[in-house]
Amino acid sequence: MDLIANHISHRFGDLAVLDDVSFTVGAGEVVAIVGPSGCGKSTLLSILGGLLQPTSGAPELRGTPPADSLNPLTFVFQDFALLPWASVEENVEFPLLHARLSAAQRRSQVEDALRRTGLTDFRKTYPKQLSGGMRQRVGISRALAVRPAILLMDEPLSALDSQTRELLMEDFVRLLADGDMGAVYVTHNLEEAARLADRIVVLSRRPGRIREVVMVPMTRAERGETVAREKLLALQDQIWSLIRNEAIDAEREVLDA
């Protein structure tokens, strides 16, 4: 199943946020979206996932999702969006409660998702008892439980400290390597984009337009090796040179809000 951004533009009142953005995420492909602050990255993701109606254009799906997928487009949120009154297990089970599944089937999907994120021993704990990194693991576990075709990840690591970020990034590499799950990965962190994406869509400052699409010419497995370091750094530099001046302008802009 492919996810297509078809000439998407969006305005918040007078403020143009996105301008004619089009690209396709193929099955199993990871596309990162980067750009200066306020360029509409997160807005674009909300539109792609059907949480926000664009002013013009539309998100589209092509082909059929995998048969066992309960929610083909599944979000992983920056702030985790966990139910604080529910245990880890109940949070992971939450999106399955209304699905047509037998109790046994539901149990097994929850178990499987907990196991894949290393949360089996934490099933009875509550979000407030967990560190930020573990909370995001719960968010990822909940997403995996519905067997998504494409993960929509909205700066999933930006609320975490740099060490936790490193650990979770390794988890993402493993997660996206095994199988045919694709992802749209919104980030302002170029290292994350270079480590995880097959393609990097670089947006201009607001209103966000596609400035360039950069291919990452390595498999995700290769990028972990020492020799790949330099190539990835060069790639990050290349993207940074594309957005640096606009990032400066974006930062100095005063909003009439």
Add this chain to the structure above:
Amino acid sequence: MLERAGAPAKDDTTRRVRFRGAGFVPASSRFGGWIALALVIALWQAAGSAGLVNPLFLPAPLAIARAIYQLAISGALWQHLSASLLRIGVGWVLGTAAGIAVGFAIGLSRLARGVGITFISALFPIPKIALLPLLILWLGIGEEPKIATIALGVFFSTAISVYSGVDAVPRNLIRMAQSFNVPFATIVRKVIWPGALPAILAGFRITASVALLLVVSAEMIGAQYGIGAFVLQAGNLMQTDQLLAGVVILSVFGLAVGKVIGWLEVKLLHWR
């Protein structure tokens, strides 16, 4: 851009950094309050026993305790208390049920919000006890007008705390649920209800005291039995020990309700 300041003058003397983070963290001690209360009661009793206070105006604690004991063994305590409890119980449950329903409607529907908030803003400031004479005209002189007064008082506070609670449920949780195609009814039951529960329980504390206030006022206006009626009667007969016995019973009742709500909060909001 951040610029570096000019080079500082060199100074090798060392000084300890002054601690300035003290205060603003009052720790509550477990027994301090009770000890203070016991001391005040002991002082009061001593003043009474020494004849420093006229018992007609302020009877000593022991006299009040004796009055409560006599009320209890004569059965009068239960007669008055049960009458008040029944009115509070029925009135509070009716008002709370209606308040929760209307509060949720206002929190969830645009139409209900437009209409509901206008009506509530207009009617909430009316002291509900002022409606008792009207309610007596409508409902007769039985229990109904007293219960209706309590229900009305409880209803408005509950509706307001419920819709504020619904409004305060984090939007990101609702978006999350929508992103998993969770149906409306499940979002209400599994996201909005638990999210609004802290505000709803906080509202219960307020409505419990509103109900207590209204039951006493209503009973003072027209009732044979009930703690309010009893306190008024005792005052008319200058039986100040009886009067204060009634006041103490009201205070204990208020404390007990507070404890129950506190227990509910611990049980239901353990996740906080």
